Amino acid sequence: MALIPQAANRFKPARGIIGTWANMEEDNARTGFAEGQFTPAIPLMKGSGEMGVTPLTGGNRFVGISLRGVDMYGTRPDGEVAYQIGDIMGYADMGTVFVLAGEGVEEGAVPFYEASTRKFHGESAAGRLPLPSCEFDESAADGEPVALRIRIIPGDEPVTAVA
Numbered sequence: 001m002a003l004i005p006q007a008a009n010r011f012k013p014a015r016g017i018i019g020t021w022a023n024m025e026e027d028n029a030r031t032g033f034a035e036g037q038f039t040p041a042i043p044l045m046k047g048s049g050e051m052g053v054t055p056l057t058g059g060n061r062f063v064g065i066s067l068r069g070v071d072m073y074g075t076r077p078d079g080e081v082a083y084q085i086g087d088i089m090g091y092a093d094m095g096t097v098f099v100l101a102g103e104g105v106e107e108g109a110v111p112f113y114e115a116s117t118r119k120f121h122g123e124s125a126a127g128r129l130p131l132p133s134c135e136f137d138e139s140a141a142d143g144e145p146v147a148l149r150i151r152i153i154p155g156d157e158p159v160t161a162v163a
Contacts, residue, residue, distance in 0.1 A: 015145045016098035019068030022137065022147035027095025029067060034083035040068035041099045043113050043131060044091050053091060055115065058161040062131055064091035065099065065150055093152040096137050101146035106139045111148060112162075120148060129159045 016022055019040025035047035035054040043056040044063050056062055067090040069082065083089050099111075102119035111120040112128035121128060122136060133153050140146035 015140070016147065017068065018098050018100055018145050019066065020098055021067075021092075022096040022098050025096060027092060029090045029092050029095075030064060032089055032091055034085055034087040034089055036083075036085060037081045038066065038083050039118060040066050040082050041097065042066050042115075042118060043129065053089075056113070056129060056159065057115075058129060059158050061156060061158050062129075062133065062152070064093035064152060065097050065148065066091050067097065092150055094150055096147045096149045098145040099148045101140040101142060101144050103142045105136055105141075105146050107136055109136050110134065111136060119143075120146065124162050126163060127161050129161050131159065132156070 021027060032051050032053035033049065035049060035052040038055050042065065044053040044066055045056045045060040046052065046063055047054040053063065069089055099120045100118055102114060102117065102121035104122035106122050109122035111122065111131045111134050112124050113120050113131060114128045124130065133156055134148055134150050137147035137149045
């Protein structure tokens with residue numbers, strides 16, 4: 001019988017899975033069709049087609065966070081493209097979803113999304129998109145899953161990245 005070393009974090013459960021619901025509070029998800037290739041747990045905007053969604057860019061209205069899905073090929077590793085053009089998928093517009101934390105993530109802070117890293121930061125910086133109808137539900141270190149509380153308010157203004 002072999003002995004297994006007791007590494008410090010060997011038996012620490014995962015904090016959460018990026019793109020999944022973080023708790024059992026009231027939530028809402030919508031169905032959409034991907035109009036591009038993208039991963040779970042990123043902010044979305046309406047696309048050009050009926051029920052179409054695409055990754056959020058500056059000057060557009062935030063509609064929700066893409067949820068992780070399971071298809072006949074199984075789940076994909078974090079960061080790998082999960083949705084192809086035309087795929088049916090879900091996105092959260094209310095509730096709490098795990099996203100990827102950047103630096104400065106403190107409970108209650110307004111998130112700023114950086115598309116190049118797929119991370120949500122607690123501080124503004126050039127190129128980051130503010131998501132004013134959201135807030136972090138907990139504090140987290142850079143690179144960890146963090147619960148993001150979402151509450152889309154009808155008529156929200158388009159988001160614009162800091163210059």
